[in-house]
Amino acid sequence: MLSKKTKYGLKALSYLGVQKEKKPVQISEIAEQENISQKFLESILLSLRKTGFLGSKKGKGGGYYLLKKPEDILMTDVMRVLEGPISMVPCVSLNFYETCEDCPNEGECAVHKLMLKVRDANLAVYRNNTLADLLK
């Protein structure tokens, strides 16, 4: 299942992506419009800011805004930050590879074989979609 964190994060990015004006949008506005717990959303936006997707401004008139154009925000990067590794098992992960200590032979492992294909399929989707593609 997709975590609420990822779901809310994607909704927030979309919300920011469709803004006409360039001024920051407040957490409270996004939370209200998208039916998200404000405090929970706050922590999600914070992590999106720390990972370089969002910029922020404090004080009155402050809020969050996209640092890049929606066309330049790849789902591969977004998903890795929000949901974690794209692979379902570490032994097929590109960025977080680990051997399974319980698996004597990776090459003959059925789980490994299947999950490799799943990883490739998911990766293809995420690489071929930017935030802009989700706003159409």
Add this chain to the structure above:
Amino acid sequence: MLSKKTKYGLKALSYLGVQKEKKPVQISEIAEQENISQKFLESILLSLRKTGFLGSKKGKGGGYYLLKKPEDILMTDVMRVLEGPISMVPCVSLNFYETCEDCPNEGECAVHKLMLKVRDANLAVYRNNTLADLLK
């Protein structure tokens, strides 16, 4: 992440799939060979039996065996039993569809759009792979 249940279940199915002889294989043998907690594996095999993948025999010389040929065991079905719905959100699920009560417009929802593509990609993999494909 892939659950241990699914991982162990796939390993057990593979183990049964490569058996030359047709006689039942005991839980203890599979657990030992595949490094799986025996009691946990027991519950997994039980659910695979209840869902029609495995047959079983009690008493001495008993154990589990595949009810179908590996070529006829689709990953779509296996994954649904072990891991649950293939879709990452209910609003794109074929078999377990539910509307998101927090989402006013499914057609314009970025999460929905992305997860539809992810579902299709995963489904394609699972539909095109049988247990036999994982044994090669």
Add this chain to the structure above:
DNA sequence: TTGTTATCCTATCAAATTAGTAGGGTATTA
């Protein structure tokens, strides 16, 4: 028939993860 074997079944539990909350700190702006 009786003992052994191995699955069947229910209940329970501990650990980990997830979702959400609380409360104050800090920078910015009017």
Add this chain to the structure above:
DNA sequence: TAATACCCTACTAATTTGATAGGATAACAA
């Protein structure tokens, strides 16, 4: 200088996951 809105840490509740315990039941064989 007061109000605003992000920043940050810690905590808590609920859920899920992985694993155990202990006996009931069926099959086989001596």
